[in-house]
Amino acid sequence: xxxxxxxxxxxxxxxxxxxxxxxxxxxxxxxxxxxxxxxxxxxxxxxxxxxxxxxxxxxxxxxxxxxxxxxxxxxxxxxxxxxxxxxxxxxxxxxxxxxxxxxxxxxxxxxxxxxxxxxxxxxxxxxxxxxxxxxxxxxxxxxxxxxxxxxxxxxxxxxxxxxxxxxxxxxxxxxxxxxxxxxxxxxxxxxxxxxxxxxxxxxxxxxxxxxxxxxxxxxxxxxxxxxxxxxxxxxxxxxxxxxxxxxxxxxxxxxxxxxxxxxxxxxxxxxxxxxxxxxxxxxxxxxxxxxxxxxxxxxxxxxxxxxxxxxxxxxx
Amino acid sequence: xxxxxxxxxxxxxxxxxxxxxxxxxxxxxxxxxxxxxxxxxxxxxxxxxxxxxxxxxxxxxxxxxxxxxxxxxxxxxxxxxxxxxxxxxxxxxxxxxxxxxxxxxxxxxxxxxxxxxxxxxxxxxxxxxxxxxxxxxxxxxxxxxxxxxxxxxxxxxxxxxxxxxxxxxxxxxxxxxxxxxxxxxxxxxxxxxxxxxxxxxxxxxxxxxxxxxxxxxxxxxxxxxxxxxxxxxxxxxxxxxxxxxx
Ligand SMILES: Nc1ncnc2c1ncn2[C@@H]1O[C@H](COP(=O)(O)OP(=O)(O)O)[C@@H](O)[C@H]1O
Ligand SMILES: [Mg+2]
Numbered sequence: 001x002x003x004x005x006x007x008x009x010x011x012x013x014x015x016x017x018x019x020x021x022x023x024x025x026x027x028x029x030x031x032x033x034x035x036x037x038x039x040x041x042x043x044x045x046x047x048x049x050x051x052x053x054x055x056x057x058x059x060x061x062x063x064x065x066x067x068x069x070x071x072x073x074x075x076x077x078x079x080x081x082x083x084x085x086x087x088x089x090x091x092x093x094x095x096x097x098x099x100x101x102x103x104x105x106x107x108x109x110x111x112x113x114x115x116x117x118x119x120x121x122x123x124x125x126x127x128x129x130x131x132x133x134x135x136x137x138x139x140x141x142x143x144x145x146x147x148x149x150x151x152x153x154x155x156x157x158x159x160x161x162x163x164x165x166x167x168x169x170x171x172x173x174x175x176x177x178x179x180x181x182x183x184x185x186x187x188x189x190x191x192x193x194x195x196x197x198x199x200x201x202x203x204x205x206x207x208x209x210x211x212x213x214x215x216x217x218x219x220x221x222x223x224x225x226x227x228x229x230x231x232x233x234x235x236x237x238x239x240x241x242x243x244x245x246x247x248x249x250x251x252x253x254x255x256x257x258x259x260x261x262x263x264x265x266x267x268x269x270x271x272x273x274x275x276x277x278x279x280x281x282x283x284x285x286x287x288x289x290x291x292x293x294x295x296x297x298x299x300x301x302x303x304x305x306x307x308x309x310x311x312x313x314x315x316x
Numbered sequence: 317x318x319x320x321x322x323x324x325x326x327x328x329x330x331x332x333x334x335x336x337x338x339x340x341x342x343x344x345x346x347x348x349x350x351x352x353x354x355x356x357x358x359x360x361x362x363x364x365x366x367x368x369x370x371x372x373x374x375x376x377x378x379x380x381x382x383x384x385x386x387x388x389x390x391x392x393x394x395x396x397x398x399x400x401x402x403x404x405x406x407x408x409x410x411x412x413x414x415x416x417x418x419x420x421x422x423x424x425x426x427x428x429x430x431x432x433x434x435x436x437x438x439x440x441x442x443x444x445x446x447x448x449x450x451x452x453x454x455x456x457x458x459x460x461x462x463x464x465x466x467x468x469x470x471x472x473x474x475x476x477x478x479x480x481x482x483x484x485x486x487x488x489x490x491x492x493x494x495x496x497x498x499x500x501x502x503x504x505x506x507x508x509x510x511x512x513x514x515x516x517x518x519x520x521x522x523x524x525x526x527x528x529x530x531x532x533x534x535x536x537x538x539x540x541x542x543x544x545x546x547x548x549x550x551x552x553x554x555x556x557x558x559x560x561x562x
Contacts, residue, residue, distance in 0.1 A: 055403055078404065079405045085403065085562075088400050091331065094335065105323070105330075106324055108324065
């Protein structure tokens with residue numbers, strides 16, 4: 001394995017009964033990257049992250065974390081990871097500080113070092129003043145920050161996060177994202193999952209799009225964004241039927257489709273197309289019943305990616 | 317096991333002590349329950365303190381040691397702290413040992429209460445060392461039993477309590493707590509031999525020189541073998557249950 005690859009998954013597969021929750025996936029994460037796993041609910045993100053972190057045993061395939069095989073050298077691999085599971089709480093009957101100290105002991109940190117790093121982290125995550133309070137009195141956002149502090153205490157080289165901002169308010173989510181960027185700048189490789197395209201674009205250097213246990217594409221956010229833009233649509237309905245071809249002259253429109261009484265205009269510039277449609281309606285004295293911009297869902301992106309893949313597959 | 321895993325088991329034990337010693341299922345099932353049960357059986361009968369004491373200590377230790385360890389895994393499952401614990405560099409056996417250790421200490425400390433009552437009541441312990449060693453190995457044995465009983469992958473502590481009470485009651489009734497072994501018919505003695513509590517109560521009776529039956533060495537050996545079997549089964553079942561907990 002090359003020096004700068006820190007996570008390598010080959011043919012990774014997990015069956016639950018006859019269903020493949022994760023289906024022969026293969027990818028590599030480079031040192032220093034923020035690598036995102038983007039997919040809808042039930043796509044297989046949690047199952048993948050659990051196999052990468054040695055919590056779930058793969059049915060098939062293999063994971064390497066740095067120089068360690070996750071199944072054969074589980075403890076050594078875990079020792080260099082920080083993990084934030086999808087659903088996880090600190091011990092609510094202990095203080096934030098006691099939670100940190102316990103975490104330090106689980107990773108075998110010397111006491112002094114544990115205290116020093118814990119103080120620094122809690123300070124940085126604005127929890128230091130509240131360190132002696134029982135966690136049961138913390139808000140959800142504070143708990144999530146504490147869990148992140150706990151995951152960072154052992155100074156991991158790779159940080160795994162399973163949907164770290166889901167269920168948080170906007171402000172808490174923003175704080176967490178900022179911190180993740182900062183941690184990454186300090187040299188920690190980050191593997192995270194999300195079902196939020198926006199979040200993946202904001203954070204990640206590379207994104208794998210996963211659905212039904214399969215990876216459709218691994219690419220940079222810029223490329224995926226371009227593709228997403230191509231899937232935008234403006235949908236308009238007029239009070240009297242018109243010939244859709246009369247809209248052909250509009251600039252910025254890639255394709256026009258008629259769906260019942262609605263007309264769909266595919267475009268990468270929906271803002272401009274809306275103005276043109278309004279002008280068109282005014283000029284022809286038409287009433288508009290509705291006018292919407294449809295942003296592609298993750299599902300749409302996934303279907304498009306799969307189609308492209310199949311097309312290029314047939315071409316080859 | 318590596319020394320660093322033992323230190324981590326100790327950390328898990330300390331965490332258990334701080335969180336679960338005061339949990340109310342532990343107080344109810346581990347402390348109040350054995351005392352009430354015991355007095356319900358003995359209060360109106362005209363029995364000597366020498367006869368009562370070993371049974372009281374035996375039941376207390378049996379209930380307290382098994383109670384705490386049996387709620388921990390389901391409690392951690394329910395409060396969503398387990399996955400992080402399992403993500404850290406510890407073996408599942410390390411977690412089980414940490415829980416057993418917490419139960420062991422709890423049992424030993426709580427059993428000092430009835431012992432003190434006995435001593436204040438004028439009972440003389442002829443073999444204090446044997447009584448002490450007996451308490452230690454029995455606390456270990458019962459804690460391992462508790463760990464075994466807690467292996468079902470539920471997240472409802474009350475369910476575990478119900479299951480374990482269903483198993484613990486017969487173990488108490490067949491043991492020599494209520495009737496001395498020597499007064500039991502053969503089938504009663506055979507049944508009694510299946511309960512680890514039998515050997516502990518027998519050891520205590522030996523140490524106060526009343527109504528004991530087996531040799532000391534045999535009692536210790538039996539408790540040790542029970543502990544070993546319970547521990548090995550407990551770790552196996554916990555490893556198997558873990559994927560269903562998280
Ligand atoms: N323990 C399990 N037993 C059976 N099926 C499971 C289990 N865990 C996950 N699955 C199934 O595997 C698929 C992937 O789940 P998951 O990895 O949790 O997806 P995600 O995290 O992307 O939402 C889902 O269809 C889910 O129902
Ligand atoms: Mg998930």
